[in-house]
Amino acid sequence: MSESPGPVREPLLRMTLREDQDVFVVRQRGREVAAALGMEHQDQVRVATALSEIGRHAIGATVTFTAEVSGRPRLVIVVEADGIGISPPEGTAAAGRLMDEVHVERDRISLMRRLPAQVGQERLATAREELAASRPTTALDELSVQNRQLVSALEEVQAHRDELLTLNAELEETNRGVMALYTQLSEELEQTNQGVVALYAELEERSAQLREANEAKSRFLANVSHELRAPVTAIIGLTRLLLDPRSEPLTADQTHQLDLVQGSAADLLARVNDLLDLAKAESNRIEPNWAPVDLSAVFGQLRGTLRPLAKPGVRFEIADPAEPVELVTDEVLLTQILRNLLTNALKFTEAGSVAMGALVLDGRLHIAVADTGIGIPFAEQRRIFEEFHQVRGAHQAGGTGLGLPYARRLATLLGGGLSMVSEPGEGSTFTLDLPLRPAPEDDQDLPHVRAVLVVDDEAAARQVLREHLTGIAEHVHEAADARSALAIAARERPSLIFLDLRMPGGDGGELIAALAGVPELSGVPVVVVTGADVGHVPGAAAVLAKPALTRRMIADVVARVTA
Incomplete structure (x- = not known):
């Protein structure tokens, strides 16, 4: 009260x-x-x-x-x-x-x-x-007032009743229209679903064809590389014999021409070796030789062999780690990656500096190669790790366009990743991220899920995730955009979704919101896999960095979010 x-x-x-x-x-x-x-x-x-x-x-x-x-x-x-x-x-x-x-x-x-x-x-x-x-006033007067008030109240009630009847009639008409629209939309949705199912079947068939074509390409590159190496090696050997001082003397023109032949043959052999290395990496025929690595010794070797490539006026620096690093990896593959990055930086830097340094952060080794060269145009940065792609422009250099894709594949084989930040006209920084020691190869403790959906507009990124999920997921479904992903998720009901954030036709954040609005899918965990530094993503169960992605990381996050 x-x-x-x-x-x-x-x-x-x-x-x-x-x-x-x-x-x-x-x-x-x-x-x-x-x-x-x-x-x-x-x-x-x-x-x-x-x-x-x-x-x-x-x-x-x-x-x-x-x-x-x-x-x-x-x-x-x-x-x-x-x-x-x-x-x-x-x-x-x-x-x-x-x-x-x-x-x-x-x-x-x-x-x-x-x-x-x-x-x-x-x-x-x-x-x-x-x-x-x-x-x-008198009682009769007051009674008269009461009567008028009662009549007025009754008139208001009648007016409200008439209005309510009118609203009910309008509502009934609206309901009939809504039901008709619902029926029409249901029919259209059914037709759309049938089309999506047919399209998905076609995409599955195309994906299988692409995998077969990729395997055929790898076999072709390997066979052609083997076939080309023999004659190219013979040309180099014969040229070396002709240029040998013990052979018959040559005129100055002949010597100059043979020098050109020898240089061209050496370049051709380098290109053939690039093709062969890439074919091996794509067919998973490169097995890392895990062993303790002296990082200072590797840096010293690169410092001595690559310093002559620095142009006049370019400062070339390779700084040893501030503290000893206990690293277990494949020294040959690590050296190949770093040599590739340093060679590219020296090639495209006319003035300023090329520097490499290393640090250990959160139990992982980060090696950065920074230059003050021409940088990479924004329009080209998304394709810089694609095979056979070369940056177009006035500073375009020779080559096959296989160096960076091969370096990234090697980084993946070593359990790490390769990322890039570049500003046109200012320079570029490539960062190699590696574990200090390889993950255990025992798959007995791997988690197990029925189905996983991988959503990424880059086929290469989907392939990497598919390989990492081998032995973890019974079925791996793929989608290249948010709309297809929603349709596949509704049909397949995956246990987990791996999602890229930035995609054409709707980004990952929109897909997370759409999944949350479907009762059957709202409980499916979503793991964001992105190359951007985004930190926390609303609605995501976890966020993984693409450059640092490993099979062990995938297994750990699957076990954690599906527990």
């Missing part, structure tokens, strides 16, 4: 219910007080009706009307009589529904109703004068 009203002010009006006819009078006076204080018509009727409900059973009681304007303005009506609260009148419950507050005490019943906010002392003074000047 709310607190009883505070000390009353000077009353607006006071009267005593001496006989039954006074019930009509108190009703009339209550309506007049409410009107004088600026209350709306409905509130006036509420106050009058509440007073008549209580007054019918309170003959002999004194009724006092008071207004409080400090704080929250309100009308306070106190009905006082000896013992009136011991057995409250029957109309008290009805009054409680009509007023804001009703307090019952031993000798009084207090009724409260809020007033308009603008009521102040000036309005109270005016109300007292109006009430003092007014005189009660």
Whole structure:
């Protein structure tokens, strides 16, 4: 029960219910007080009706009307009589529904109703004068007023009823339209689903064809490389014999021409070796030879062999790690990666510096090769690790475009990754990220899930994840965009989704939101795999960095998010 009203002010009006006819009078006076204080018509009727409900059973009681304007303005009506609260009148419950507050005490019943906010002392003074000047009407007059109010209320109820009937009719018509639209959309959705299923089947067939073509390409590169190496090696050998001082003397032109032949043959052999190395990496025929590696010795060898390649005015620096690094990896493959990165940096740097340094962070080795060269245009940066792709422009250099793709594949074989940051005209930084020691090869403790969906617009990225998930997932489904991914997820109900963030036709964040809106898919864990530094992604169970992706990391995150 709310607190009883505070000390009353000077009353607006006071009267005593001496006989039954006074019930009509108190009703009339209550309506007049409410009107004088600026209350709306409905509130006036509420106050009058509440007073008549209580007054019918309170003959002999004194009724006092008071207004409080400090704080929250309100009308306070106190009905006082000896013992009136011991057995409250029957109309008290009805009054409680009509007023804001009703307090019952031993000798009084207090009724409260809020007033308009603008009521102040000036309005109270005016109300007292109006009430003092007014005189009660007869019971018949009040009864007539009640009848008019009742008729008005009935008319309002009828108007509301008519309006409700109209709204119901409109709602019924709307429902019929909604059902028709729902039926149409259901049919269209069914047709779309059939099309998606057919498209997915076609994509699966195309994916199988692409895998076969890729395998055929790798076999072709390997065979052609083997076939080319023999004659190229013979050309180099014969040229070396002709240039041998012990052979018959040659003219200056002949010597110059043979030097050109020998240089061209050496370049051709280097290209053939690139093709052969890439073919081996793609067919997984390169097996790392794990052993402890002296990183300082590797750096020293690269420092000595590559310094002659630095152009005049280019500072070439390879800084040894500040502290000894206990590294277990394949020294030959590591050296190939670093030589490739340093050679590229020296090739495209005309002035400034080429520097390499290393540090250990969170249990992993990070080796960065930074240059102040021409940099890579933004439009080319997404394709820099694609096979046979070379940056176009005035500074384009020779080569097959296989060096960086091969270096990234080697980094993956060593359990690490290769990433790049470049600013056109400012230079580039390539970072090799490696574990300090290889992950255990025992697959006995690998987690197991029924199906995984891999969503990435890059086929190479999907292939890497598919290989890492071998032995972990029974089925690996692939999608190249968010829309296809949603359709495949609805059909296959995967246990887990690996998702790239930045894709054409809808990014990963939109797909996460769409999955959350489908009850059957809202509980599927989503692991974001991205090359961007995004930190936490809303709705994702985990975030992995593409450059550092390893099979062990995949296994650990699958075990954690599906537990």
